[in-house]
Amino acid sequence: MTQTLYFGTYTKGQSQGIYQANFDEKTAEISDLKLFVEEGSPTYLAFSDEAIFSISNQEGKGGIAAYDLNGQLIDRHLEAGPAPCHISYDPGRQLIYTANYHTAQIKVYYLDDNHKLQLSDYQELTGSGPHPNQNQAHPHFVGLTPDHYLLVCDLGSDRLFSYKLVDGKLQQMTSFQTKSGSGPRHLVFHPSHKLAYLVNELDSTVDVLIYNGCGYFEHETKISTLPADFKGNNAAAAIKMSQDQRFLYVSNRGHNSIACFKIEIDSGISLVDITPSHGQIPRDICLSPKQDHLLACHQESNHLSVFKRDSETGLLTFISNQIQVPEAVFIDFKQNTF
Incomplete structure (x- = not known):
């Protein structure tokens, strides 16, 4: 069965925007790679049933763009200054x-x-941390908690913020402090248990958190995404959970690898393997629809x-790295929506 794959990219060099390709689940072959739409550095994408939402950079302005599923521009909303780094879609609201x-x-x-993008509300975060990359607040992720609060990972101040949405307006509810200098980047929630898994960019770790609802977290345990003997520079990037809720995968930029963890509900997570990514600076990762x-x-x-992924052990076996995708930093199938 063929699935449609989308790539978000920087456009500092060869890339021209959002790319699209076909992925054959049976053979693992990728075909018909093509430019889906021209867009300035669409580094992250989000999907609805009828649209694709993208980060947008145009002539010194940054914001977002909306496209229909045929690649026709619906609208673009830009403001002076740099573009966002993460985008998500809330289907309920x-x-x-x-x-x-x-x-x-x-x-x-x-x-x-009238199919025009409108700004409903915004908040500016404050704070800093001890790492050189934490000179100010650096929100790096926005997504929903299981009980529909908006969660923000602030890499700059080592905090998770939760917000209540009232008529499209933000009301801050809670703040959770992570380890100083860790740099929280992205997070996934366990769909069946009150747990969340937070990948930290700056210290290359995953935090296992207990989620008590209403934006409140407790820390359970922390584990490295790197081999114990690795001494080089690294920045952890993406974190994804398998559909059977048994494994987590994290990309390492610098060590250039994919770490696999087994989810142990009663005892956190345990490292299964760290596999070379067979490339330089792996950013985003995704699992195919059939896993x-x-x-x-x-x-x-x-x-x-x-x-190739073994569903019983979680282990990865390298197949190929022959497909060229310029400056890619996001990858996903449309049905794997937030």
């Missing part, structure tokens, strides 16, 4: 959220009845690595 690493702002948008494969896109070596 039909809102779009962004996190801006550079301006320390989180924003809420909606599409009005038989893992795909990793590399920002600097401009290609995609494909791995």
Whole structure:
């Protein structure tokens, strides 16, 4: 069965925007790679049933763009300054959220009845941390908790913020402090247990958190994404959970690897394996819809690595890295929506 795969990219070099390809679940072959739409550095994407929402950079302005499923522009909303780094879609409220690493702002948008993107609200975060990359607040992720609060990972101040949404307006509810200098980047919730898994960019770790609802977290345990003897520079990037809720995968930029963890509900997570990514600076990773494969896109070596995945052990077996995708930093199938 063939599935449609989307790539978000920087457009500092060869890339021209959002790319699309076909992925054959049976053979693991990727075909018909093509430019889906021209867009300035669409580094992250989010999907609704009828649209694709993208980060957008145009002539010194940053914001978001909305496209229909045929690649036709619906609308673009830009402001002076750098673009956000993360975007997500809220199907229940039909809102779009962004996190801006550079301006320390989180924003809420909606599409009005005339299919125009409108800014509903925004908040500017404050704070800092001890790491050189923590000179100010750096929100890096926006997404929903299981009970529909908006969660923000602030890499700059080592905090998780939760917000209540009232008529599209943000009301801050809670703040959870992570380990100083860890740099929380992305998070996934366990769909069946009150647990969350937080990947930290700056100290290359995963925190296992207990989620008590209403935005409140407790820390359970922490584990490294790297081999004990690794001494080089690394920045952890993406974190994804298998559909059977048994394994986590994390990409390591610098060590250039994919770490696999087994989820132990009663005792946190345990390291299964750390597999070379077969490329330079693996950014985003995703699991195929049938969960038989893992795909990793590399920002600097401009290609995609494909791995066979063993559903029983979680282990990855390298298949190929022959497909060239320029400056890719996001990869996902449309049905694997937030």
